[in-house]
Amino acid sequence: MSTRPPVQVGHEQLMALIDHTSAVIYMRDVDGHYLLVNREYERLFNLHREDIVGLTDHDLFEGPIADEFRANDLAAIARGIPLQVEEQAPGEDGLHTYVTVKFPLHDAAGHAYAICGISTDITARKRAEEEVRRLNDELELRVRQRTAELEASTRELDAFAYSVSHDLRAPLRSLEGFSQVLLEDYAEALAEEAQGYLRRIQANVGRMAQMIDDLLHLSRATRTQLHREPTDLSALAREVASELTDSGRKITWEIADGLTAPGDPHLIRLVLQNLLGNAWKFTGNAEHPVISVSVHPQSGVDVFEVRDNGAGFDMKYADKMFDPFQRLHSAGEFEGTGIGLAIVHRIITRHGGRILAEGTVGEGAAFRFSLAPAPADWELR
Structure with missing residues (x-):
């Protein structure tokens, strides 16, 4: 070789x-x-x-x-x-x-x-890195500017909330007080029709006061800082149910045990107050009202459900029901300001979750929500 x-x-x-x-x-x-x-x-x-x-x-x-x-x-x-x-x-x-x-x-x-x-x-790489740094610095500056603008807007919202809470309530209290004085002290001098007008004034004053409260809740749901911690939804739901049951109506509550999720307990309680309050309200004409709270895991995410067998709603309006002041029933049928579901939607969104609604007129409604990012294709079922 x-x-x-x-x-x-x-x-x-x-x-x-x-x-x-x-x-x-x-x-x-x-x-x-x-x-x-x-x-x-x-x-x-x-x-x-x-x-x-x-x-x-x-x-x-x-x-x-x-x-x-x-x-x-x-x-x-x-x-x-x-x-x-x-x-x-x-x-x-x-x-x-x-x-x-x-x-x-x-x-x-x-x-x-x-x-x-x-x-x-390596000039091209260095110049690209420098451009990235420049863009990051520019982005950071814009974020700081935007943060400053948001902080200024928050201060303005706080001032508005203070004005709503104090300045607007004063004339409402005057309206309520003087109309009550007229009804109590001058009832004999007033015709029945006039007394009816005064009672209508009082009712609208109460509705306006409730609207102010709801607007403040809506503002706080957007502005307050989230404090996430393990939260017992079962306990919160039972607290809210107990408060609603004190009204005297007989309702069957079916609240599952062990419903927990990380989130802000104060804001989650506000979610349950609105969802369970709506269920309580819209089962007012049901012969045997039943309200349930449960969980249905989907794709590794806990999806909570509040369901009732009350008045329900037409699904063609489902996309609008989370907008402020949207009402699917007249005030004569069911009282309310139309802000509660907007509050719920904002709180759920701030937690990174989603909420969907399903209803059938005369057969009840169901609201399903997550407090964590959920798959885009999950649906009510």
């Missing part, structure tokens, strides 16, 4: 190799004088290798750049092993950044006699 003799690689072959690479390759002696450069070096700096050999970086570049090149050469010589650094050199469109590997060449006695460098242009 014959063996092929080793191929002797000469200077020309080595130069052909380094001339056909996209990296910048060069060699300098320990004093900094160029011994050779490749074609890429010639192309980048528009110089011929014959004109470069024997020169130093201080002959070719400005002082600060040449000083950095020389310092990196000496560091590589001192270490005796390859050194990787980032360097900058002038280009046609400004300074370019290179990642450079420098390593010394040693003679038989172990003394360094030259330094070699291989530099790869």
